[in-house]
Amino acid sequence: MDTKNFIAEKLDRDELIRLIEYHNRRYWDEGEPEIPDARYDELIRALQKLEPDHELVTRVYAPAVAGSGKVRHLRPMLSLDKAYSLEEVLEWAKKFARSEDEELLVEPKYDGISANFDGRVLSTRGDGELGENITDKLPLVELETAGHTGKVDRPVRGELVIRDDDFKTLYSHIRKKGGGVYKNSRNAVAGIMGLKEIAEMELQGAKITLVDYNLVSFRVKYSELAAKWEELRRQLEALPYPQDGIVIKLADSAYSASLGNTAHHPRGEIAFKFTNIRRETRLIGVEWSFGKNCLTPVAELEPVEISGTTIRRATLHNIQNILELGVQIGDTVTVERAGDVIPYIVSSTPGEERRSPLIEDCPSCGAKLVRRGPELCCPNPECPETQLQRLAAAVRNLGIERLGEPTLRKLMENSGVRHLGDLFELTAMDLLRLDGFAAKSAANLIEEIQKARIVNDYQLLAALNIPNIGANVAKVIFSHTDFAGLRRMSEEELSAIPGIGPERAKALVSELAAQSEYLDELLGAVRLIHAAAPAAEIPTVCFTGKMPEKRSYYEKLATAHGYRSADDVTSSLSLLVAADPAENSGKLKKAARLGVKVVSLDEFLSMLSPASAPIAEADGQLSLGI
Ligand SMILES: NC(=O)c1ccc[n+]([C@@H]2O[C@H](COP(=O)([O-])OP(=O)(O)OC[C@H]3O[C@@H](n4cnc5c(N)ncnc54)[C@H](O)[C@@H]3O)[C@@H](O)[C@H]2O)c1
Ligand SMILES: [Zn+2]
Numbered sequence: 161m162d163t164k165n166f167i168a169e170k171l172d173r174d175e176l177i178r179l180i181e182y183h184n185r186r187y188w189d190e191g192e193p194e195i196p197d198a199r200y201d202e203l204i205r206a207l208q209k210l211e212p213d214h215e216l217v218t219r220v221y222a223p224a225v226a227g228s229g230k231v232r233h234l235r236p237m238l239s240l241d242k243a244y245s246l247e248e249v250l251e252w253a254k255k256f257a258r259s260e261d262e263e264l265l266v267e268p269k270y271d272g273i274s275a276n277f278d279g280r281v282l283s284t285r286g287d288g289e290l291g292e293n294i295t296d297k298l299p300l301v302e303l304e305t306a307g308h309t310g311k312v313d314r315p316v317r318g319e320l321v322i323r324d325d326d327f328k329t330l331y332s333h334i335r336k337k338g339g340g341v342y343k344n345s346r347n348a349v350a351g352i353m354g355l356k357e358i359a360e361m362e363l364q365g366a367k368i369t370l371v372d373y374n375l376v377s378f379r380v381k382y383s384e385l386a387a388k389w390e391e392l393r394r395q396l397e398a399l400p401y402p403q404d405g406i407v408i409k410l411a412d413s414a415y416s417a418s419l420g421n422t423a424h425h426p427r428g429e430i431a432f433k434f435t436n437i438r439r440e441t442r443l444i445g446v447e448w449s450f451g452k453n454c455l456t457p458v459a460e461l462e463p464v465e466i467s468g469t470t471i472r473r474a475t476l477h478n479i480q481n482i483l484e485l486g487v488q489i490g491d492t493v494t495v496e497r498a499g500d501v502i503p504y505i506v507s508s509t510p511g512e513e514r515r516s517p518l519i520e521d522c523p524s525c526g527a528k529l530v531r532r533g534p535e536l537c538c539p540n541p542e543c544p545e546t547q548l549q550r551l552a553a554a555v556r557n558l559g560i561e562r563l564g565e566p567t568l569r570k571l572m573e574n575s576g577v578r579h580l581g582d583l584f585e586l587t588a589m590d591l592l593r594l595d596g597f598a599a600k601s602a603a604n605l606i607e608e609i610q611k612a613r614i615v616n617d618y619q620l621l622a623a624l625n626i627p628n629i630g631a632n633v634a635k636v637i638f639s640h641t642d643f644a645g646l647r648r649m650s651e652e653e654l655s656a657i658p659g660i661g662p663e664r665a666k667a668l669v670s671e672l673a674a675q676s677e678y679l680d681e682l683l684g685a686v687r688l689i690h691a692a693a694p695a696a697e698i699p700t701v702c703f704t705g706k707m708p709e710k711r712s713y714y715e716k717l718a719t720a721h722g723y724r725s726a727d728d729v730t731s732s733l734s735l736l737v738a739a740d741p742a743e744n745s746g747k748l749k750k751a752a753r754l755g756v757k758v759v760s761l762d763e764f765l766s767m768l769s770p771a772s773a774p775i776a777e778a779d780g781q782l783s784l785g786i
Pocket of ligand 1: 183184186187188193194195196197198200201220221237238239240267268269270271273274275285319373407431
């Protein structure tokens with residue numbers, strides 16, 4: 161039986177069952193999974209479709225550990241229902257939300273072993289009712305719960321994990337029993353919990369963290385979940401714990417409990433699982449696709465099926481990535497598809513007949529290409545394909561929806577259109593001269609272009625195609641100044657705007673100067689709207705006193721929650737977090753004098769909530785039409 165390269169949807173019931181049983185053994189008993197979780201979950205989902213109540217779908221499993229007897233849980237410790245896309249999460253939420261305002265908790269799905277400490281005994285999940293007593297492992301375990309890091313000294317339900325930083329530092333030296341180092345942190349936790357004797361691990365300084373499930377918990381309304389999803393995901397991923405998904409729970413615990421459990425999971429909670437699925441195939445070509453500033457290499461692949469979708473193309477990001485991967489045409493490549501992002505190549509092994517995918521000359525204008533950072537770019541300002549991409553991006557920024565790339569290409573080739581300014585001069589006659597344009601659609605398009613003359617200042621700035629200055633960044637800038645003011649600003653003044661920084665400031669000043677004539681022309685052709693939005697306030701936080709963890713740990717946590725950390729107390733500081741607010745430190749005195757709010761570490765940890773939208777750039781995204 162081929163246990164790896166199955167296509168779950170095509171297997172019959174008996175084959176599914178055989179494969180699931182096989183992989184269960186490899187994973188739970190032998191601790192040596194042969195396939196990634198996402199591939200295993202494909203099998204479970206296929207069986208679930210055929211037989212929702214099959215024992216393999218509903219049973220709760222646990223890894224084999226070296227325990228010293230059974231422990232009966234007061235509340236069952238179940239698994240979680242799974243979702244593999246935001247749509248599935250929303251479907252679940254819709255089913256249980258009593259109104260648009262139903263509050264949800266969004267938490268990391270820690271990737272370790274779940275455990276319960278009742279104040280005396282540490283135990284694993286086991287089959288959900290009876291766990292294994294692993295109290296003897298406590299000397300290795302440190303608890304992280306709100307406001308406390310240290311001994312496991314209070315009842316808690318959480319996950320035994322190895323923090324990312326510990327895995328990198330401690331576990332690069334720690335030897336497994338029988339030699340060698342642990343491959344990943346999940347294996348390490350399972351391996352150590354499977355040891356009868358931990359003295360050797362204690363000697364080597366092994367540390368395992370029991371993270372309280374309540375430690376990081378973002379509260380969001382059901383109606384806001386979709387809009388905040390990506391931002392939440394980024395914030396969770398920045399945390400220093402191994403994670404294999406996101407857990408979403410109904411915040412009202414009494415309501416959640418009233419919904420009850422299936423044999424397998426509580427109804428009021430669901431896990432969104434990251435699905436990074438990898439497959440091998442062959443690289444048969446590389447196409448260099450034009451962007452508005454540079455060329456993006458796109459891999460052409462021998463078609464390969466990844467969770468139900470046939471993949472023929474994948475991004476190779478940029479030339480530097482190609483060089484780092486050492487990949488050539490003809491090589492065997494590993495393609496990964498993670499959620500809805502464009503598939504990409506993660507590694508390659510040399511094929512027998514291989515040739516370089518690199519190019520030296522621009523495929524459009526023939527100019528010698530140049531390296532700019534990790535990118536390969538055409539330096540010719542008149543390069544037709546680059547111009548087309550820049551114009552297309554500008555048109556998107558102005559929201560002229562009827563004007564797609566094919567029409568723009570024709571307009572550039574036949575009507576001498578080069579820039580946005582030229583578009584405003586177009587008449588219906590110009591369009592009718594192009595192939596395939598009917599009178600009605602020509603009139604509609606001209607009307608749409610003319611309407612786009614009334615434009616927000618941030619749209620116009622984004623339409624200048626300055627690297628890393630998209631509409632969101634432009635909005636931040638125009639909350640501080642208007643277009644005329646922007647053109648007068650120095651690099652220093654610009655980089656002082658929160659979220660802009662020296663690199664963007666530099667690019668802005670030089671590009672605004674370089675495009676000055678064109679900009680005058682544009683400003684003459686449009687009517688600018690300046691909707692002075694209030695400055696996007698980024699709260700600042702400063703820490704004082706001796707914290708249980710390193711200062712940098714709390715600073716990272718704060719940053720992940722949308723704060724900026726500050727070293728000193730100033731009148732503009734939003735919050736001073738004190739390990740001991742009763743202490744008499746200089747910072748605390750200064751805060752009292754300036755009227756800055758002071759909170760304890762516990763209070764701070766409990767107030768962490770989703771940040772205001774960080775500055776995100778949709779720049780440089782490419783669509784591959786897969
Ligand atoms: N690769 C393989 O061959 C293979 C084989 C068998 C099983 N598996 C994997 O094991 C999984 C089944 O394990 P499972 O039943 O433990 O499910 P799970 O690990 O996917 O999710 C449930 C568990 O998540 C934990 N959890 C983490 N963060 C949490 C939080 N914030 N709140 C609440 N709970 C949290 C809890 O311990 C809970 O029991 C499968 O989905 C599969 O991915 C893989
Ligand atoms: Zn060119």
